[in-house]
Amino acid sequence: MSSLTPRFKSTESLTVTANGIRVGELSRAEGKGIYFAYDKEWLAKGFNLSPLTMKFDDKPQLAQERRLFKGLHGPFADSLPDGWGLLLMDRFFDATFGVGASLTLSPLDRLAYMGDRGMGVFEYHPKTEKVSVEAVNLARLFEASVEVQQGDTLGVLKGLRLAGGSPGGARPKAIAALSHDLATATSAFGQLPPGYEHWLVKFRALTEPLETGAIEQAYALLARKAGVSMAHTELLDVQIREGGHERFFAAKRFDRDGNRKIHMMTASALVYADFRAPTMDYSDMLKLTSALTKSAVEVEKMARLMIFNAVFHNYDDHTKNFAFLYHEPQDKSERGGWRLAPAYDLTFSDGMGAHSTAFSGHGKPTRKVIRDLCKDYKYLKPDGYIDQTLAALDDWERMLGSLNIPKAAGAAIHRVLNDARARFEDDSSVRIPS
Secondary structure, three states, X not given: OEEEOOOOOOOOEEEEEEOOEEEEEEEEEOOOXXXXXXXXXXXXXXXXXXXXXXXXXXXXXXXXXXXXXXXOOHXXXXXXXXXXXXXXXHHHHHHHHOOOHHHHOOHHHHHHHHOOOOOOOEEEEOOOEEEOOOXXXXXXXXXXXXXXXXXXXXXXXXXXXXXXXXXOOOOOEEEEEEEOXXXXXXXXXXXXXXXXXXXXXXXXXXXXXXXXXXXXXXXXXXXXXXXXXXXXEEEEEXXXXXXXXXXXXXXXXXXXXXXXXOEEEEHHHHHOOOOOOOOOEHHHHHHHHHHHHOOHHHHHHHHHHHHHHHHOOEOOOOHHHOEEEEEOOOOOOOOOEEEEOOEOOOOOEOOOOOOOOEEOOEOOOOXXXXXXXXXXXXXXXXXXXXXXXXXXXXXXXXXXXHOOOOHHHHXXXXXXXXXXXXXXXXXXXXXXXX
């Protein structure tokens, strides 16, 4: 059960913690903005949360770019959802404190609402509400998501709001702890029960076909075959009311290691790049990966992901769909450092008619464009990555069969992929479209 504060009171300051350790303090200064100050203990034993845009000292600091995240610093902006999670948050405040209450919320109010339920490592205190661990019914959460999409209710089922109020993206989804056999689910908050792991489960939107989850699973399996680093994924077959079945795409969370939380930042938050607009190029993504991780292995992972998105027509490759994880050493023999997070949100997408992230300025790349993008990194082998990705594409129809996806459901996608395939054939004379 949850215990709500009886009256909404605007938040002026928040303490930020990570795995029980105090990181620092967020505070709002009228007419100036939101300041963050590191805690002295964190300065002594921790790390810079965002090394490209934040100073690592004891002086209060404003966000480097105060317009994009309403004054929040990038690391904390990533704690807030967008799309589906934002809708559920706004429904909660409007239902609890009166219609229009959500319009008056400050970023600190929203972080207090997230409390310890956000993606990534941070927890914010004091929390707007306390949440206890309880069972999760995925079928009921899906049905409740349908009710919300239909606009039938101002209020939101508590279980749906809490489970679905953290992840970003427009599609309905929930975070839950699933048993190792995936047969039962419980709350992802509090201590993880023995035999359970953290997962993110996606539902389909009302406008999407029944095969949506299965198509995303096909993409995940083909991405692995193409050499892309992916989290473990599954397709959950769930019975809903009146004998119907839904298949939900589920991915194991890479910002969790048992009960330990892992610091995660999207490319959007790292460099203040608006994910709602085409603000970065894959040349920028390769440079960012190289500068942050200082690792040829991680740059290769980004190159492979770039090529998969190009070949498999994933136009929804905006700056929130790339993330980095900070590895904290667990003993003196280990070194801390940044790594590219496993790929996520890979599926067929037309987006705005071209890739959200351009390829040296091109919305629809060719093999030559990819080669040129990689030439500054002598260790990259773009032709090999492209050939491996095209070989994965050859497995499309077999993959549909193995996942029991009707051939007709994937036929239109396959036609688009085959039409685009010619751009990646091994022909150095392919002319780059102007």
